[in-house]
Amino acid sequence: MNWLVWALLLCSSAMAQEHRDPTLDHHWDLWKKTYGKQYKEKNEEVARRLIWEKNLKTVTLHNLEHSMGMHSYELGMNHLGDMTSEEVISLMSSLRVPSQWPRNVTYKSDPNQKLPDSMDWREKGCVTEVKYQGACGSCWAFSAVGALEAQVKLKTGKLVSLSAQNLVDCSTAKYGNKGCNGGFMTEAFQYIIDNNGIDSEASYPYKAMDGKCQYDVKNRAATCSRYIELPFGSEEALKEAVANKGPVSVGIDASHSSFFLYKTGVYYDPSCTQKVNHGVLVVGYGNLDGKDYWLVKNSWGLHFGDQGYIRKIGRELSLNLGKQSFIPLILLVRSQCQKEESLVNRRSVYKTFFSCMFAEFFTTFKLKVAILLF
Template identity: 30%
Template sequence: MKFSLFLGCVVVSILAVTSGHTFDSTLDEDWKNWKLKYEKQYTEDEEIDRRMVWEDNMRYIEQHNLEHSMGKHTFTVGMNQFGDLTNKEFNELMNGFLQVEVDNSTEEEVDEEDDTEDDEEFEESDEELQGAIVDWRRQDLVTPVKSQRGRCRFRRNKVDTRIKRYRRVRRNERALARAAQRVGPIAIAINAGRKSFQLYNRGGYYDQRCGQRLNHAVLLVGFGTERGKNYWLVKNSWGRTWGKQGYINMAKDRRNNCGIANYAVYPIV
């Protein structure tokens, strides 16, 4: 075989292999800017893989937001720091809450004994909650949004309050709302595993496929109503570049979507 013919075969073979990595050239500038914004650096092989995932997420965002404009969704999604991760990679990296520990715990039995209330008190609570707006940030009771991949800066000599014990809230949205209104911010766990959550941007988050298997711990700081839809105001721990400057409005009173009322605790000091 002549060298020129051999070389031609090699070139054709290379093109055939690399054709599976064809990128959308119209996104070149967006890709470059996104890497700069989030300080992403890759090896040559990583660049190909991450760009493929990133473009797939861009297509997902475009399709979801088109459907949102047609009234099919109550929230929008957008590109963020997790744009180069598949949903599987995202869950392995960011969602480490263990549901099995909740299932096997005896905390709820203790709480039921400590916090028994009659039906009359529940009815009064329902009246108080109608149309209520709660946002504990306004009382300066919520610290700034942080990123959970940072180091813990706990110092024992800086402790000025000690927790005696903590109380578990009953597993329903009514009890959770009452606790959030009367007590303050409540630690909760949710299902944050959907791609729609990974790339959440704005609006009231409701995903009918969001199950109640808990995998992520967050902080409930209030609730309210927007455009006729009730929502929970939730503080996340993925930095201010995610969601609404680190926050998300999650659907309230919609059959416990994402298991938001399944695990909620607050301290007794």
């Protein structure tokens, strides 16, 4: 039992003074059955019930205000409805961000470029199914593999779920990552580069806990050559990157109950700050009823939001999307080059690799991007 649960139990006697509402007994039982909730101790259930009632009141009042046109999104009592904001952040939102990041912006946007009004990479088959990270602060790993999965699809035509557990177990001390206790998306990418690959989800399944590194190069499903960083505070650069390159790993502030209880609509909470604590994947953008939004894939399962997505996070009034200090984007997957390398002898390996690299850049990202990176 983790320390958060112990803290709940220690204060449960005090909380018990706030008598639960007996008229909600049936709905509490229905909610527990719906999400398979079971509690080991009676005191824990008492504490959870009181948290649930508090969240239910928040949801009910918010949705009443939504019906009166006061909000652009609705809330719902999902599987996280018996948790506090502090618990959700501690257990499921452990993105690490350096206090002083040595910025190395390599992405240059084109202000004269005409971009599509909307984009959804799910429609192009570049996004895998929504995952559930469980009580493990591995959001950074799921965000990273999500970006790479799309690039693998764009380069090879195959959509493969990559192993977040590989990153949790293996990209550890050397990279400043701490598995289920949090990590850096940038260092997840760097591990894949240094390790010359990452396993597939099928060969290295997710366990939602820290474990011994079991990476096997024979099961390598993808690799990348580098990642790029978007300019600080540039939402136009983010829009251009999403439109032209694919889904982008980003960090956001997810510390509010309005976030983890989100159900549908264009999300906007004015209390959101620039404190980045959760890694997600931007898979598109658009406009609904005059409100710009980012289409965001989360890793909290299908019960969160709209089938696992915060489908519409306001772009003009967003949660700092594009305003945090780094947004890595995978540009090149080397799997195609590696296949060619296996067909030639050692002396021609580097020649083959660079030939393939330039070919991919010229066909996919145009000459100006190749010049930028080389």
